[in-house]
Amino acid sequence: EAGVVQSPRYKIIEKKQPVAFWCNPISGHNTLYWYLQNLGQGPELLIRYENEEAVDDSQLPKDRFSAERLKGVDSTLKIQPAELGDSAVYLCASSFSAFTDTQYFGPGTRLTVL
Amino acid sequence: RKEVEQDPGPFNVPEGATVAFNCTYSNSASQSFFWYRQDCRKEPKLLMSVYSSGNEDGRFTAQLNRASQYISLLIRDSKLSDSATYLCVVRGPSLDTGRRALTFGSGTRLQVQP
Numbered sequence: 668e669a670g671v672v673q674s675p676r677y678k679i680i681e682k683k684q685p686v687a688f689w690c691n692p693i694s695g696h697n698t699l700y701w702y703l704q705n706l707g708q709g710p711e712l713l714i715r716y717e718n719e720e721a722v723d724d725s726q727l728p729k730d731r732f733s734a735e736r737l738k739g740v741d742s743t744l745k746i747q748p749a750e751l752g753d754s755a756v757y758l759c760a761s762s763f764s765a766f767t768d769t770q771y772f773g774p775g776t777r778l779t780v781l
Numbered sequence: 782r783k784e785v786e787q788d789p790g791p792f793n794v795p796e797g798a799t800v801a802f803n804c805t806y807s808n809s810a811s812q813s814f815f816w817y818r819q820d821c822r823k824e825p826k827l828l829m830s831v832y833s834s835g836n837e838d839g840r841f842t843a844q845l846n847r848a849s850q851y852i853s854l855l856i857r858d859s860k861l862s863d864s865a866t867y868l869c870v871v872r873g874p875s876l877d878t879g880r881r882a883l884t885f886g887s888g889t890r891l892q893v894q895p
Contacts, residue, residue, distance in 0.1 A: 707789070709868050709885025710825065725878040758824060766872070766881055772824035 669693070671773030673759050679779045685747035688776045692740065692761030699736060700770060701727075701744050702758040710758055710772075716742065717765060749780045784808060784876050785886035787869050793892045798859045802889045804852040804869030811873035812881075814845055816854050819866045819888065828854075828867070859893045866890045 672691040680686050692699050697718050702710035713732065715723040718739040727734065731750070736742040746753055756775040762768040787804045794800050806814075814831035829836065831843040831852055842855040852869055869886040 708887050709785070709870075711885070712882050715882070723878070723880045723882065725880060769827050770883065772826070774824050 671759055671761055671771055673757075673773035673776055675776055676774060677777050677779075679781065680749055681781050682751055683748040685745065686749050686778060687743050687745045688757050688759075688778075690742045690744070690759030690773060692742075692759070693771055696761035696763050696771075697739070698762045698765045698768075699742050700760040700762075701734060701742070702760060702772075704756045704758055704775070706755075713744070715765065722765075746778075749778075751780050754778055754780045782807060783887070784884045785869055785871050787886040787889045789887060789889060791890040791892050793894060794859055795894055796859055796861060798893075799855065799857045800859055800891060801856075802854045802867055802869075802891075804854075804886055806850050806852070806869075806871045806884075808871070808873060808876050808884075809850060811850075811871045813872040814843075814852050815870040815872070815883075816841075816843055816852075817868040817870050817885070819868055821865075825868055825885075856891075859891075861893050861895060864891055864893045 699716040701713040704710045714727045714734050716736045734744045756777050758775045759773040760770040762770045785806050816828040817825040818828045819825040829838050831845045835844040840857045844853045866888040868888045871884050875882050
């Protein structure tokens with residue numbers, strides 16, 4: 668069975684440019700998560716979706732970050748405009764349900780903002 | 782204070798050694814506990830859940846002390862392939878947001894040497 672797919676794997680942009688990341692969760696997983704991981708730190712939750720509904724976006728910096736999961740499957744995370752401090756790995760994860768099931772992570776997108 | 786605290790290491794041990802990692806969590810309302818493994822430049826993967834009675838999976842033993850809010854992971858007979866970062870993970874209401882989520886420690890890096 669295919670795991671969580673993310674693209675691109677790497678992205679280098681200049682500050683103030685927009686950037687978007689794409690995630691395709693494991694088939695049948697209703698819950699999708701976006702995490703940010705800085706070097707030497709654990710992943711930090713940005714947003715959690717239950718199907719197409721964002722049920723926890725309390726840690727998403729809404730001035731520049733946005734996310735969508737229009738049909739309850741694929742999701743995109745966007746940053747506009749990017750800042751130097753946004754350089755990090757952006758991980759997508761999915762699980763069958765939110766509270767009882769294992770989260771499976773994708774390989775991540777490594778963003779470098781110059 | 783971080784919600785989940787770990788010694789960052791690195792722990793450098795010879796093959797065959799026994800090594801133990803510790804983790805403390807600050808939210809007494811935390812409900813579930815896990816160890817994830819993350820290889821260099823890869824995504825986190827679930828290693829094992831941690832149960833109150835303690836549990837073992839091959840060379841790996843996890844223990845939980847709810848009274849002390851302390852979790853441990855013991856690796857016996859270390860292999861070169863055990864070299865990775867081990868993330869302590871707690872599920873429950875976040876102290877920051879009040880919402881149920883996974884909270885990750887910063888990880889403990891293990892390097893097993895030949």
